[in-house]
Amino acid sequence: MNEVDSMKNIIKIHDLVYEYRKDEEEKVQALKKVSLNVKKGEFLVVIGHNGSGKSTMAKHMNALLLPSGGKVYVKGLDTLEEKNTWEIRQTAGMVFQNPDNQIVATIVEEDVAFGLENLGIEPEEIRKRVEEALKTVDMIEFRKKGPHLLSGGQKQRIAIAGVIAMKPECIIFDEPTAMLDPVGRKEVMDTILKLNKQEGITIVHITHFMDEAVNADRIVVMEEGNIVLEGTPKEVFSQVDTLKKLGLDVPQITELAHQLKKEGMNIPTNILTIDEMVNYLCQL
Template sequence: MGKIIEAHNIQFQYKNNEDETMLALNDVTVSVEPGEFIVVIGHNGSGKSTLAKHMNALLLPSEGDVFVKGLNTKDEEHIWDIRQTAGMVFQNPDNQLVATIVEEDIAFGPENLGIPPVEIVKRVEEALSIVDMMEYRGKAPHLLSGGQKQRIAIAGVIAMRPDCIIFDEPTAMLDPSGRREVIKTIHKLNKEENITIVHITHFMEEAVHADRVIVMEAGQIVLEGKPKEVFSKVEELKALGLDVPQMTDLANELIKEGIDLPQDILTVDEMVMRLCQLK
């Protein structure tokens, strides 16, 4: 199977308030394999959300090309096919909730695709089950917590049966409990439903279980690799104004104090195991 998403040397220009031409993306090339779980990190203004919006044709490159399952996002006749292949979940779930009842909201997308009613019912139940929200199917979305609303927004995308879901900082507006709910759902989609995930975030802990981490700065990809490879570059990341996972930061400080630890520790469990192995 070919790549789900391919971006070739893309630039994205825009005008600022002074009518100056700015580059939000500058010669970015990246690809996403089927079933992959990619996390994109970077501080505000780095270009990560702009890149996300190019992956399902919400934005079109000023130069270069983006292909979604072989379809060029610049070809208007393929826009709906592209957005069915690569669904998107945004930062604020209220912007994606359109109905007064949860199950009606999830049915909205398939209805617009002309899916038969019997199939829509099946898809709604399937999507609710995947995000563990079946008991809320008859509820009003505005009565739900932030994390629950975001899971309903995710269910609405799942009901469209995408191959890939792009999450644009989906936990940024949530409390810790809501964040855990949504991250658990995202991992379930990838591991159990085999949906390709592109997750944009500024929470470093959300990146530790990714297959690949991409770091952006000034509209370019400046680091890329497995989480252990990327987060072991503690000083480089901090120079970019980024944090690292807490355990990685702790390991780095302990190493400075002369304790023999690897630099690529990411989780509490890894830290405990490594400390127990010290003589």
């Protein structure tokens, strides 16, 4: 992968195949020659239902899984070369579904500091980074609390702070809101958007909630180990019938626009938010 390419694309996936053994007899191909570039600073959302391969692809982006075939490059580094693993994981941090599995300490600020201490960073620098990270996720007033006292959304924001403190250029979120209530989901989505828009961190967000994809720069839809659709939110979600055939929903407002159009109302089908809908209806 050349220098110019790695400056523009922070992650480059080329013909990625991933196979695992189901049992003695059977091998399963979870990814089938998938190719995808993630641009620096982009907010990319990957959607698809369970078993589509989206989480498997995500775990290749910071070398948690290694290709059976094809290549994955993170900032120009080949994930198959063991000497690159440490630097790849410094570049691309990862936040998982269950915050309880990522929280290791009994005090919030100690948890956020945990990864930094393992890197042997100076105590003064650790204090500074922990404070910055907690401010970024709006959790600074909870710094002395025990994580077990927090809500699911707050715990997930602490897990995100622990990743931010490591100063990655890219964060991969693997269904980070799947176990949260609507309030927690909103807290986490607001945090993710802020990281992308204000901090300039590249975001890869894996989800099965369509409403979480509305603010993306680009959406990739996966089905049976392949990328089957790609484009801006408006391009992807205006294909309501295609998405339904794949067993996926569309954002509620898009569904409403689709139904109104079916009833003969002259309305665009690429409306994604309540504000857009209100503006359009007011003009009629």
